[in-house]
Amino acid sequence: MTASDAVFHRPAYAAELSRQLIHPGVLEEGVRSGVFLSGIRRVGKTTFVRQDLIPALEEHGAAVIYVDLWTDVSKSPATLVYDAVKAEMAKFQNLEPGLLKRFKGGNIGAAGFSFGFQLDSVGAPGGTPLAQAIEELVTAVDADLVLIVDEVQSALQSEDGRALLHALKAARDAVNTRAGNQRHFLFLGTGSHKSLVTDLATRRSLPFTGAVQATYQVLGEDFVQWQLKRVGTAPGAKLPGLAAAAAGFKSMGSRPEELLKALRQLQGVEGTPADQAFGIICQTLACAAADAELRAIEGFGELGQAIFGRIAEGDAQGVSGIFSERALADYRRQTGIDVDAGQVQGLADKLVAANLIARPAHGRYAVVDPIVREAWHSRRALLLGAPQPDSRGAGDDNEPMSN
Numbered sequence: 001m002t003a004s005d006a007v008f009h010r011p012a013y014a015a016e017l018s019r020q021l022i023h024p025g026v027l028e029e030g031v032r033s034g035v036f037l038s039g040i041r042r043v044g045k046t047t048f049v050r051q052d053l054i055p056a057l058e059e060h061g062a063a064v065i066y067v068d069l070w071t072d073v074s075k076s077p078a079t080l081v082y083d084a085v086k087a088e089m090a091k092f093q094n095l096e097p098g099l100l101k102r103f104k105g106g107n108i109g110a111a112g113f114s115f116g117f118q119l120d121s122v123g124a125p126g127g128t129p130l131a132q133a134i135e136e137l138v139t140a141v142d143a144d145l146v147l148i149v150d151e152v153q154s155a156l157q158s159e160d161g162r163a164l165l166h167a168l169k170a171a172r173d174a175v176n177t178r179a180g181n182q183r184h185f186l187f188l189g190t191g192s193h194k195s196l197v198t199d200l201a202t203r204r205s206l207p208f209t210g211a212v213q214a215t216y217q218v219l220g221e222d223f224v225q226w227q228l229k230r231v232g233t234a235p236g237a238k239l240p241g242l243a244a245a246a247a248g249f250k251s252m253g254s255r256p257e258e259l260l261k262a263l264r265q266l267q268g269v270e271g272t273p274a275d276q277a278f279g280i281i282c283q284t285l286a287c288a289a290a291d292a293e294l295r296a297i298e299g300f301g302e303l304g305q306a307i308f309g310r311i312a313e314g315d316a317q318g319v320s321g322i323f324s325e326r327a328l329a330d331y332r333r334q335t336g337i338d339v340d341a342g343q344v345q346g347l348a349d350k351l352v353a354a355n356l357i358a359r360p361a362h363g364r365y366a367v368v369d370p371i372v373r374e375a376w377h378s379r380r381a382l383l384l385g386a387p388q389p390d391s392r393g394a395g396d397d398n399e400p401m402s403n
């Protein structure tokens with residue numbers, strides 16, 4: 001491992017999430033329907049899952065299967081998941097070293113567990129259904145089984161991926177509704193496309209409606225402090241104070257790689273106080289990162305930009321009333337063309353599909369990436385000489401929760 005590979009661990013977050021999954025309280029039992037964790041790209045979701053969450057789940061005695069749908073785009077989501085399940089089953093069949101010790105209470109004899117079917121037949125046409133395979137695997141380990149699918153929204157993009165989701169739901173129901181059953185099959189999906197992940201947990205037409213939705217907790221000041229300390233071990237390193245560093249980190253979307261980049265750039269600055277220089281560097285990096293997305297918004301034309309601008313007035317909770325008479329009048333004024341609600345709906349749907357905006361609740365819309373929102377305001381302020389919006393946001397004057 002090189003120095004830049006070092007990981008800041010988050011044991012408390014991992015302990016809390018794994019407790020909720022494995023030992024849910026009475027009010028938390030919804031997790032057994034599935035859990036979907038969403039957050040923007042490059043904020044450390046995968047790192048957290050692999051480095052902290054999986055070990056914490058294993059500490060609770062669970063068996064964990066992890067699949068990242070973005071690792072190998074040449075393979076379909078279903079193939080990736082089936083392969084991972086089969087690989088896990090093979091471990092029990094062939095009795096990999098250490099398994100007996102980990103799953104002491106399991107049904108694995110000294111010769112390994114024998115499944116009632118050939119592993120190759122799992123997921124093959126006319127072969128063993130996934131639900132049966134997972135049921136037998138849970139029986140073998142005699143423990144909770146957690147399947148984690150990273151970037152799970154990719155499964156929505158193909159027929160075979162959607163079939164996979166239905167198969168997973170069938171497996172969940174088969175295991176979790178067995179009479180007298182103490183063991184559960186838990187499904188955790190994570191994703192960077194907020195609104196697709198929300199769809200997975202809420203759309204009636206999709207198999208996981210009613211699942212629990214959670215927002216990934218981004219890294220905070222303790223992470224920044226850890227990183228400053230590491231950079232500070234280099235002789236003569238220039239460092240911002242913790243407050244300035246934490247503010248800069250947040251302004252760049254709480255992305256670890258951007259923080260390192262900013263600290264690296266700071267080393268080349270002469271003459272300006274570190275805090276001040278660091279703030280400017282972070283601003284610049286955040287704008288550069290948002291540039292591609294700002295250009296994408298321009299691709300939605302005058303009306304698309306007007307709609308995006310209205311949504312960008314709100315905060316993470318989003319704004320409602322983007323189809324209201326008042327909003328339509330504003331769009332007309334801004335674009336100089338006649339605008340109807342249907343057009344606005346069409347463009348809003350396209351902006352959602354492009355992962356630029358999300359629909360956190362019925363009739364509410366929010367900008368997905370806070371950096372893009374900030375950059376949008378800065379650029380507009382620059383173009384118009386207009387004041388930056390206050391933190392309250394103009395979204396407050398919208399009628400409550402209408403469509």
Ligand SMILES: Nc1ncnc2c1ncn2[C@@H]1O[C@H](COP(=O)(O)OP(=O)(O)O)[C@@H](O)[C@H]1O
Nearest residue numbers: 006007008041042043044045046047048256257
């Ligand atoms: N806890 C952490 N400690 C150190 N670096 C981290 C941490 N979490 C994320 N990173 C770094 O940030 C980058 C993005 O992380 P990743 O887990 O791939 O994000 P995501 O899955 O949200 O896209 C990676 O280079 C990773 O090494």
Ligand SMILES: [Mg+2]
Nearest residue numbers: 045046047150
């Ligand atoms: Mg990831």
